[in-house]
Amino acid sequence: MVSIKPIKLFGNWSQGFALDLHTVSSEFLGYDEYGHEMFDTKRSEIGELLYKLKYGADKSGMNEILDTVVSFLRDTWKITGILDCVIPVPPSKADRDFQPVIEIAAGISLKLGIPVYKDALKKIKVTSQFKNVFEYEERLKLLSNVFTVTSALTSGKNILLFDDLYGSGATVHTITRVLCEQGKARGVYVLALTKTRSKS
Numbered sequence: 001m002v003s004i005k006p007i008k009l010f011g012n013w014s015q016g017f018a019l020d021l022h023t024v025s026s027e028f029l030g031y032d033e034y035g036h037e038m039f040d041t042k043r044s045e046i047g048e049l050l051y052k053l054k055y056g057a058d059k060s061g062m063n064e065i066l067d068t069v070v071s072f073l074r075d076t077w078k079i080t081g082i083l084d085c086v087i088p089v090p091p092s093k094a095d096r097d098f099q100p101v102i103e104i105a106a107g108i109s110l111k112l113g114i115p116v117y118k119d120a121l122k123k124i125k126v127t128s129q130f131k132n133v134f135e136y137e138e139r140l141k142l143l144s145n146v147f148t149v150t151s152a153l154t155s156g157k158n159i160l161l162f163d164d165l166y167g168s169g170a171t172v173h174t175i176t177r178v179l180c181e182q183g184k185a186r187g188v189y190v191l192a193l194t195k196t197r198s199k200s
Contacts, residue, residue, distance in 0.1 A: 011173050065193065070108065087162070
């Protein structure tokens with residue numbers, strides 16, 4: 001288990017948390033020989049494990065991530081008794097062989113003994129990466145009609161909606177609306193491993 005500093009997330013969901021910031025600091029060092037910006041980036045403990053898992057396919061920290069998540073859900077947030085299922089946020093890059101969000105959600109499901117519905121929530125429209133879209137309202141527009149849900153799996157359920165990195169909150173806001181309106185969910189509890197320092 002790693003030490004975390006949970007951050008409350010506010011939105012249209014029942015309750016939400018990110019376990020910690022993703023990066024603690026990022027100092028500009030200059031440019032490399034190709035003209036690319038270089039940074040000295042310091043991440044939180046969970047942020048570093050996620051970074052290695054997501055971008056380096058380093059699965060050695062997976063058990064530490066899962067133990068930290070389950071301990072937080074069970075002992076700190078204390079919502080394990082009301083959760084009916086885990087639903088991962090559909091990955092932005094669907095062509096990856098290894099999808100950290102789905103794998104971690106499956107691990108949470110196994111450790112808590114509640115089902116994970118990997119296909120209950122589907123992305124039915126391709127969205128361009130959000131890196132150059134900074135306005136929250138603009139992001140919400142881009143996410144309109146992007147997701148669909150199988151209501152037979154979500155109706156009347158308390159759902160743990162899981163994501164690895166929380167940015168502006170536009171994606172989980174949109175998904176929560178779909179889960180509640182189309183999916184008839186009883187409650188949506190958002191959990192992200194890490195949160196960006198800015199809203200972008």
